Amino acid sequence: MQQPEPKRHVLARRDAIVAGLRGILPESGVIAEALRMKPYETDGLPAYRQMPLAVALPETTEQVAAVLKFLHREGVRVIPRGAGTSLSGGALPLEDAVVVGMMRMNRILEIDYADRCATVQAGVTNIGITNAVQAEGFFYAPDPSSQLACMIGGNVGMNSGGAHCLRYGVTANNLLGLRVVTIEGEIIDIGGHHLDAAGYDWLGLLTGSEGQLVMVTEVIVRILRGPEGARAMLAAFKSNEIAGQCVDSIISSGIIPVALEFMDRPAIHACEAFAHAGYPLDAEALLIIEVEGSVAEQDFLLGRIKEICSQFDPISLKVAESAEQSLAIWKGRKGAFGAVGRISPDYLCMDGTIPTGQLPLVLRRIGEMSDACGLKVANIFHAGDGNLHPLIMFDANDPASFATAEKFGADILRLCVEVGGCLTGEHGVGVEKRDLMPVQFSPDDLAQQRRIKDAFDPGWLLNPSKVFPLQAPHTLAIAA
Amino acid sequence: MSGAAGLAAEAGVIAAVQAAYESGTPVEVCGNASKRGMLRPVQAAARIDTRALTGITLYSPQELVIGAGAGTPMAEIAAAVAGKGQQITSEPPDFSALFGSTAPQTLGGVVATNLSGPRRVAWGATRDHVMGVRAVNGRGELVRSGGRVLKNVTGLDICKLLSGSHGTLAILTEIVLKVLPRPERRGTVVFAGLNPVQGVAALSAALGSPYAVCGAAYLPAEAAAALGFRTSVALARIEDFAVSVDYRTGRLREELAQFGPAEVLDDAASIAAWAAVRDAVPLHGQTGAIWRISVRPSAGPGVAAALAAAFDARWFMDWGGGLLWIAGPATEAAHAAVMAAAGKAGGTWLLFRAPDSLRAAVPVIPEEPAALARITASVKAAFDPKGILNPGRMYAGI
Numbered sequence: 067m068q069q070p071e072p073k074r075h076v077l078a079r080r081d082a083i084v085a086g087l088r089g090i091l092p093e094s095g096v097i098a099e100a101l102r103m104k105p106y107e108t109d110g111l112p113a114y115r116q117m118p119l120a121v122a123l124p125e126t127t128e129q130v131a132a133v134l135k136f137l138h139r140e141g142v143r144v145i146p147r148g149a150g151t152s153l154s155g156g157a158l159p160l161e162d163a164v165v166v167g168m169m170r171m172n173r174i175l176e177i178d179y180a181d182r183c184a185t186v187q188a189g190v191t192n193i194g195i196t197n198a199v200q201a202e203g204f205f206y207a208p209d210p211s212s213q214l215a216c217m218i219g220g221n222v223g224m225n226s227g228g229a230h231c232l233r234y235g236v237t238a239n240n241l242l243g244l245r246v247v248t249i250e251g252e253i254i255d256i257g258g259h260h261l262d263a264a265g266y267d268w269l270g271l272l273t274g275s276e277g278q279l280v281m282v283t284e285v286i287v288r289i290l291r292g293p294e295g296a297r298a299m300l301a302a303f304k305s306n307e308i309a310g311q312c313v314d315s316i317i318s319s320g321i322i323p324v325a326l327e328f329m330d331r332p333a334i335h336a337c338e339a340f341a342h343a344g345y346p347l348d349a350e351a352l353l354i355i356e357v358e359g360s361v362a363e364q365d366f367l368l369g370r371i372k373e374i375c376s377q378f379d380p381i382s383l384k385v386a387e388s389a390e391q392s393l394a395i396w397k398g399r400k401g402a403f404g405a406v407g408r409i410s411p412d413y414l415c416m417d418g419t420i421p422t423g424q425l426p427l428v429l430r431r432i433g434e435m436s437d438a439c440g441l442k443v444a445n446i447f448h449a450g451d452g453n454l455h456p457l458i459m460f461d462a463n464d465p466a467s468f469a470t471a472e473k474f475g476a477d478i479l480r481l482c483v484e485v486g487g488c489l490t491g492e493h494g495v496g497v498e499k500r501d502l503m504p505v506q507f508s509p510d511d512l513a514q515q516r517r518i519k520d521a522f523d524p525g526w527l528l529n530p531s532k533v534f535p536l537q538a539p540h541t542l543a544i545a546a
Numbered sequence: 547m548s549g550a551a552g553l554a555a556e557a558g559v560i561a562a563v564q565a566a567y568e569s570g571t572p573v574e575v576c577g578n579a580s581k582r583g584m585l586r587p588v589q590a591a592a593r594i595d596t597r598a599l600t601g602i603t604l605y606s607p608q609e610l611v612i613g614a615g616a617g618t619p620m621a622e623i624a625a626a627v628a629g630k631g632q633q634i635t636s637e638p639p640d641f642s643a644l645f646g647s648t649a650p651q652t653l654g655g656v657v658a659t660n661l662s663g664p665r666r667v668a669w670g671a672t673r674d675h676v677m678g679v680r681a682v683n684g685r686g687e688l689v690r691s692g693g694r695v696l697k698n699v700t701g702l703d704i705c706k707l708l709s710g711s712h713g714t715l716a717i718l719t720e721i722v723l724k725v726l727p728r729p730e731r732r733g734t735v736v737f738a739g740l741n742p743v744q745g746v747a748a749l750s751a752a753l754g755s756p757y758a759v760c761g762a763a764y765l766p767a768e769a770a771a772a773l774g775f776r777t778s779v780a781l782a783r784i785e786d787f788a789v790s791v792d793y794r795t796g797r798l799r800e801e802l803a804q805f806g807p808a809e810v811l812d813d814a815a816s817i818a819a820w821a822a823v824r825d826a827v828p829l830h831g832q833t834g835a836i837w838r839i840s841v842r843p844s845a846g847p848g849v850a851a852a853l854a855a856a857f858d859a860r861w862f863m864d865w866g867g868g869l870l871w872i873a874g875p876a877t878e879a880a881h882a883a884v885m886a887a888a889g890k891a892g893g894t895w896l897l898f899r900a901p902d903s904l905r906a907a908v909p910v911i912p913e914e915p916a917a918l919a920r921i922t923a924s925v926k927a928a929f930d931p932k933g934i935l936n937p938g939r940m941y942a943g944i
Contacts, residue, residue, distance in 0.1 A: 180750045181842045181868075203756065225699045236697065238706070239674045252917040259842035260893045261868055262660065262671055262710075264911035265940065266922060270673055270706025274699045294756045314608040320631055320727035363790050419695040422609050451696035452609070491697035499700075506700055510687040514929070515702045521924035533701065 072162035090132045097121040106165045109150040109157040118159035125170045127283040135251025146277040148220030151212040154496025168219045185286045188219025204289045207234035219282045225274030227492035232450035233324040238273040243286035249523045277529035279522040293358035298392040299385040301375040302349035307426040309351035312378040313449045325356040328447035340405030343398030346382045410459030416475045418482030419491035422452045453491035495533045547720050548603045555598035556719045562594045564686030572937045575713035577652035583645045585910045587902045613722035616654025633728040636672040637663030639824045654718045660710030663824035667865040668760035673709035675724040681716035684930025694722050713936045715929040729785035733795040734811035737780040742847035745780040746867035748805040752782035753866050757794040762866040769828035769862035828862050832873035835900040837884045841893030843867035849887045856883035876904050
C-alpha cells in the first residue's frame with residue numbers, strides 16, 4: 067500500500083517534538099520508546115503496520131487542544147485513536163505522525179435519566195455507557211461487534227452501527243452533542259442536550275468523518291429505556307434466494323424486527339463448529355430474527371414471523387422459549403469472527419452494503435469469485451439494512467495470498483457499488499478502501515468532500531492518507 | 547435524477563447555477579415557496595425554481611426506500627408509501643397555515659429545512675432518514691452523497707450537512723428517504739389538568755418507560771382547546787400492532803397513575819390530535835411572531851414560564867418538553883426575551899415566522915462562537931465560493 071512521503075523536517079525534529087509534547091502532558095502521557103509504541107503501530111486491520119513518530123495520551127480536552135495547537139504549529143500530522151479496533155485501518159499511523167490516543171479520557175461525566183442522555187468522554191467504551199445506565203433499565207443503542215473494547219469517540223469518528231440498527235439507528239442517530247477540538251487547537255461545543263440545533267448540521271457532518279475534520283473529546287449520547295424483553299428465533303432455508311425472499315416478506319408484512327441477521331452456508335458451518343449453537347448444517351442460509359416487548363408481544367410477533375417463514379419451505383424453525391435459548395441462538399453469530407479465525411489463520415472482514423433484493427445475485431457472484439481465486443469466504447449479512455460482511459480467509463504468511471485476498475475484497479466492493487450499494491456500511495473507508503472511492507464517487511463528488519476537509523484542516527494534518535485516494539489535489543495539499 | 551425529464555430538469559438547474567456563478571448573480575432557491583417566510587429574507591434578484599424536478603424515481607417497499615425529485619409534492623410521496631402500508635418516518639409537518647401558503651410543500655423543502663414532527667422524539671429527524679442526495683453546488687457542479695441503501699458511511703456525510711441548510715450550500719435535485727411500515731394502530735394516553743412541570747414529568751416517565759412512546763406533547767389549557775380538550779393535557783402516543791397498543795396504553799395508565807387518571811384516545815382521535823400537534827394548530831390564527839425553541843426537555847416548563855412572564859405568549863410543547871412552540875408580539879424586545887430564556891436553558895432557538903422587517907433586523911438562529919463561525923464561512927465557501935445561493939438566509943453575510 068502506498069503511503070504519503072514522510073515530512074523530512076518533521077522526522078529530523080523528532081526529539082524537539084517529543085520534548086514539546088512532554089511540556090504539555092504529564093510524564094506518562096508521552097510515549098516515544100519503540101517498544102512501548104509497538105501497540106500503536108496497527109489497529110483492527112493488522113495487515114497494515116507502521117510505527118508512529120510518538121504517542122500522546124491526553125487526559126483533558128484542554129490538553130488535547132494544547133497538543134493539537136502545538137502539532138499544528140510544527141506542521142506535524144495527527145492520528146486520532148480510540149481503542150484501535152478499526153477494521154478499515156482508520157487508526158493506522160504514519161512514520162511522521164503523532165498518535166493522539168483518547169484512552170485516558172474515560173470518565174462518564176453526567177447521566178440524566180429524566181432527559182434520557184449521558185455526557186461521556188471520548189475514551190469511554192461503548193459497553194461502558196450501557197453498563198453505567200442499565201441498573202435503571204436504560205441502554206446506549208448502537209452495538210458494534212467490538213463494543214466491549216471500542217470507544218465512543220471512535221464510534222463517532224466511524225459512525226458505527228451494529229446488529230440492532232435496523233430498529234435503533236447508527237451512532238449518528240443517537241447523538242445530541244459533541245465537544246471537539248480543531249486542528250488549530252480551538253475547543254468547540256456542537257449541539258447540546260437538545261434535539262436539532264439550528265445552523266448547519268455539524269453533528270451529522272462530523273459523525274463518520276473518520277478523524278478528518280476535528281478530534282472528538284466529549285460526547286452527549288441519547289440513552290434509551292430498554293424493552294421489557296427480547297427473544298430470538300432461527301430459521302434455516304434451502305437457498306440464499308429463498309431466505310432473501312423470506313426477509314422481503316417479513317419487512318413487507320409491516321414487522322421491523324430489532325435484528326435480522328443472515329448467514330450463508332460457510333458461515334453456518336464455521337460458527338457451528340466453533341460455538342455448537344445447534345445450527346442446522348444442511349441449510350444453505352440461516353436467519354436469526356429478534357423481536358422485543360412483553361412475553362405476549364414477543365409471542366405475537368414471533369408467531370407472525372414463523373407463519374411467514376413457513377411459507378418458504380424452511381429446513382428448520384426454532385423459536386426461543388426463554389432468554390437462555392435466545393442467547394444460544396445468538397451464540398454462533400456473535401462468535402462468527404472467532405469461528406472464522408479458527409478455520410483460517412487470517413481473514414479480511416469486508417463491509418459493503420447492497421440493496422437487499424440483490425443479495426442472491428451478489429452471493430452467487432461472490433461464490434464465483436471465490437472459486438476463481440481459490441480463497442474461501444463466509445458471508446454474514448445484516449439482512450434488514452443490506453450490510454454485507456464477507457469474511458475472506460487467507461494466509462498472512464504468504465504475501466501472494468494476502469494480495470489475492472485484497473483484490474478479492476476490492477472486487478466484492480466494486481460489485482456492491484455496481485448493484486446500487488456502497489463501499490462501506492459501518493466500518494469506514496480508512497486506508498483500506500480509500501483507493502476505491504472513485505468507484506463510488508465522481509471526481510466532482512470527491513472534490514466537494516475534499517473542499518470540506520480543506521475548510522476544517524487546510525494543511526491536511528488530521529488523519530492523512532485515510533478516506534481520500536492519494537492523488538492531486540490531496541497530494542499537493544500534503545506536500546505543501 | 548433518472549428518466550429523461552428528470553435529467554433535463556436537473557440539467558436546467560445546473561445550467562442556471564453555472565450562469566449565476568459566471569455572472570456572480572445571487573439567486574433565491576425555491577420550490578413551492580411554502581416555507582419562504584422562514585429564517586431571513588433573501589436579497590436576490592433572480593430565482594431558481596426546483597418545481598420541474600418532479601416525480602418518484604425509486605420506490606422499493608421491501609427495501610424501505612423511496613426516492614424522488616426535490617420538487618415532488620410531499621403529499622404525492624406520502625400517498626405512494628401509504629399505498630404500500632408505509633409512512634414517512636419523521637412525520638414532516640405542514641406549516642402552510644402558519645405561513646399563509648396554499649401551495650403544497652415539496653420534498654426538497656422538507657429536507658432543506660429539516661423539519662420533523664412529533665415522532666422525532668423517538669424515531670429521529672428528517673435528516674436521519676435521508677439516505678442519499680443529488681445536489682448542485684454553487685459552482686454548478688452535480689454532487690452526490692449517500693445512495694439508496696440504509697447503511698452507508700462511505701465518505702463525508704453531505705446528506706446530513708445539506709439537510710437543514712436551507713438551500714445555502716447546494717440545490718437538492720433528488721432525495722432518497724428511508725421509510726418504515728405504517729403501524730397497524732395508534733393510541734394516546736391523555737393526562738388532564740397537570741401544570742407544565744407535572745406534565746413534562748409525566749411525559750419524561752412515559753418516554754423513559756419500556757413501551758416505545760413515540761409522541762409526547764404538553765398543551766396548556768388555551769392550546770389544548772384548539773384540539774377540543776377542556777383543560778391542559780399531556781399526551782403520550784403509542785403506535786404499533788393493535789395488540790401492543792392496547793397492552794402498552796394500559797400499562798402506561800397503570801404505571802403513571804401518580805399523574806392522575808388517564809383517558810386513552812383511539813386510533814382516529816390519535817391521528818387527529820397528533821396531526822394538530824405536528825402542524826402547530828394551537829398557534830394557528832396567532833398574528834405576530836412564532837419561535838421554536840429546543841432545550842433539554844426538563845427545561846421546557848421554565849422557559850415557557852419565563853416567556854409567559856415577558857410577553858403575551860401562546861405556547862405548547864412537543865418532544866417531551868424539548869420543543870417549545872411560542873407565539874408572541876413581533877418585536878425585538880420579545881425576540882430578546884426568547885434568546886435570553888433559551889440561552890439560559892442551554893438550548894437553541896429559531897425565529898420561525900416574523901414580518902420581514904423583524905427577521906431582517908435580528909439573528910433568526912443563534913450566532914455561532916467565533917471558531918465555529920469561521921468554519922461555517924469556510925464550508926459555505928467550499929460549496930458556494932461566490933455566495934450566490936440563498937445569501938443571508940441563515941446568517942447575515944453568509
